[in-house]
Amino acid sequence: MSHLAPTLLAFFTPRSGGSPNADEINTLYKITLVIALVIFIAFEGGLGYTLWRYRARKGAVPHQTHGNTRLEVAWTLAAAVVLIGLAVVTFTKLAAIQDPSNSGPNGDRVIAESGDESGVLYASNERKLPPNGKSLNITVIGKQFIWQYVYPGSGERDGLGAPYSYEEMVVPTETTVTLDIVSQDVVHSWWIPELGGKFMAVPGYHNYTWFKIPKPGIYRGQCAALCGRGHARMIATVKAVPPAQFDAWLAYQKQELKEANAEAAVERAKLNAQTGPARVENP
């Protein structure tokens, strides 16, 4: 019985629990749900009662009225008031959902000191940063049919050479992560339900969101905009690990990338010597 209530609630509410913005959306949803249930029960109950009470019976005389202006004005105003109330509640919750908060005290030390490392300037009034301006900024690239994540840590001025991963995003716990969502081909949509809402990856545009995961865990999601035949299998996971573990992982990715690039440079030089550079660059 003790887990009946949460199970019942889970039945009626969206996923949440991985990040404060997801929890705030859940709260806003629950407030809307209460209003909705009241209206639903009142309307369906009124309809049902009307149908039962006024079914045609012998001797029943229907009341030939054309309307009641006062009643109609009253219920129009009542409907407007309910919706205005809902709008006001929404505005009070908006900031908590949209604006990233600062990283926690146990968050990633490296990020807390250096902040956004990606080195690329975005001129946009929609991209939000936490109040202290320091977040782990990850670029999410949607492609048919896999998600790629580019982390900060590029050695090059043009942003190349940054560490990246496919399908599984690794992030440190208690750290504000901001996402810069782009697409390489068609429209995709980035969505991890427990970490908040979904945001479309539209080619030619940047879209932004954030999350902050309190403790280690794995959160699953998938592309939420039709992108072709592989749409249903374009899954994504976010793996939250302790900050120290994340730093180690990131350093390892950078190292691997450097080694792989060095190996490739050696191979290219060998081929160059054999066939000449033109054949190597334009096979």
Added chain:
Amino acid sequence: MATYAAPVPQVAAHHVEHDPSEKGQQGWTSWITTTDHKRIGIMYMVLTFMFFCLGGVEALIMRLQLGAPNNTLVSPETYNQLFTMHGSTMVFLFVVPAFAGLANYFVPLMIGARDMAYPRLNALSFWLLLAGGIVFYASLFWNPPEAGWSSYAPLSSAIYSPSGGQDAWIYLIHLTGISSIVGAINFYATIANMRARGMSWGRLPLFIWGILTYSVLIIFAMPVIAGAVTMLLTDRHFGTHFFDPSEGGSALLWQHLFWFFGHPEVYIMVLPGFGLISEILPVFARKPIFGYKAIAASTVAIAFLGFLTWAHHMFTTPTPEVILVFVMLSSFLIAVPTGVKMLNWVATLWAGAIEFKTPLLFCIGFLALFVIGGISGVFLAVFPVDWQLNETYFVVAHIHFVLMGGSVFTIFAAIYYWYPKITGRMLDERLGKLSFHLMFWGFLATFLIQHVIGLDGMPRRVYEYDNVGHLALYNQISTVGAFILGTGVVTTIINAWRSLKHGVIAGSDPWKANTLEWFTSSPPPVNNFDVIPLVRSVEPMKDIRREVQRRSSGAVVAGGATVPAGATQVGA
């Protein structure tokens, strides 16, 4: 002033014998060349119902595929084609033209006219609809389209959708679009100019108000999508780059253009249905509609406001926040006139003497289901909540509650209500009640659970899902419901077929209803009315019956002699 004992007038047009020598009226070829609004209306209804069945089969195959996790009934390619065909068929080949068909038959009758303003244009509308359906379904023999009924760019561009299916979709839009626009002009001209004497705007039946606003919305919205799909066509084949970001175009532009049409389109699909409810409820509650002015005004308000809310389909796109807030508020605003109508309809039933015939049952089903669709719409209008619910089965549930629980249930109510007028026979009442219950409970089983499926995180337009949580059970429930719903639809089709030969003869006014189409025989003669009565109120049949009773009080009717309604100077 009568100085002789006039024959007792009765409300019945006399039967018009078809002259076998009448050229062009006999045989199936006469249907190809007809410009009679009644025949065109029948052709519309038959054709749109065929497309309804095709769209329904596509839905059932999808539900079979989703009936189990990681199912392999159809490939991802086929599944994507199925939902594209299903959505496009239901919107462009069923709901919108079905209302055109009902309007074609009944607008002239209800306003006391003898035909539409432009009869040949009327026929053109129908044949363009048929052409659009043929071109679209011809793609089944090559490659059907796969990008969804909304065909977002760049997925619908030549690079990502190289096959001709996407072009078949473009031609569907163009052909059915022209059909609708031409029809809309025809309806507007007919309603504006051909109303019977005494039928002022304030006495217009509410179905006519629905068709009037439907027509205005079509005229303003359809050219936008015609432009958009033309831009898509030139992008695909003639070297333009409207929607191609790599050459300076914008993929978001497609979404704005599509939804600027797409949102008014959903009001195109529902406002005539609202009009039908407003006609049918008073007949079976045996009292007038509650708040005629409010319902007419809210119809116009919804039509206007519908042009301000399109971006609520785009809440997850990179769009400035001020726009998201504006659109949330405009979407809330449009909920007010819609909610007001729902209350007016319940108030129409209140203190009535309700007769539970099949047309009324479908109206009740509409009221019970549309309110759920409206409420789920409010959730979706709160844009941070929409960020969780958009593109999931929550939205699929919402659209089906308003489109099927809404529009389709009103179409079925109209079929049961007006079939006697069109064919002269009643539909079987027991089969009607069976059909209603199968449809109502089947619909609930199919779509109520889909709200939960969406809340649990399953996106739409996916051909398979993993066995996580209770998704398998929920999807199974939905699939079983879909087949119950389908059986209900088939029951009405069987009913309609059987009742053509075996139905109870209806007479001119089996329901004792309020509007002018019941003043003539069932089916009406070619010229609709012998004499068009003077209209004195929004319920002209009540006035006519009152007048008949007044004139016949005290007189004895010998042998039940009937007199042609044309001979009665009713109100002249």
